[in-house]
Amino acid sequence: MAAPRKTAASKTSLAAKQAEATHNEKTEDEAPKVATFEFKGETYEVPADPLDIPMDVAYADSEMDVIEIVVGPEQWEKFRDTRPTIRDFGKFSELVLKASGQGEDEGN
Template sequence: MPDADAELDAAQAEVTGAAVTVHHNGTTYHLPSPLDYPVDVVFAESDFEAVRIVLGEDQWQEYRKAKPTIRDFQEFNEKINEATGN
């Protein structure tokens, strides 16, 4: 079930252009406001590719260092979607 506070934060970030912060497995990731995503995200053919584009290469490599599983990626992707209102 969506978190009302998270939805409000996501909406405010989109309106103001503020960066979004996502905490996952002890690491903090910084994402641009959804309207400031690189346009390449529109052409992503998978969730993996979209998350990689949104995170940027440095943060994506940091995430990959933890040797995540598919289940972990699904949880991480859900957190990103919730935090950005997608």
């Protein structure tokens, strides 16, 4: 019995699968998008998508720990260098959560 011949359709299907695999690899390798906001004259960057926030937030003991994890150690120090009040932390926290896609919707 003769081996089945590859048809144009099977070649196209293989090429499509390879292209999709390459696209998926590129998507996974791309750096997460970031959102920026300003607080007290300083610019901060956080992941724009809540799914890109470090998993460590699941183990945080307080809201302050969550915010520290989301902004990262260098930006947390920058925030702390402003000698913030509790009120300042509340405002900063709202900005972090909103920028990272976790804040409340404007319409609510």
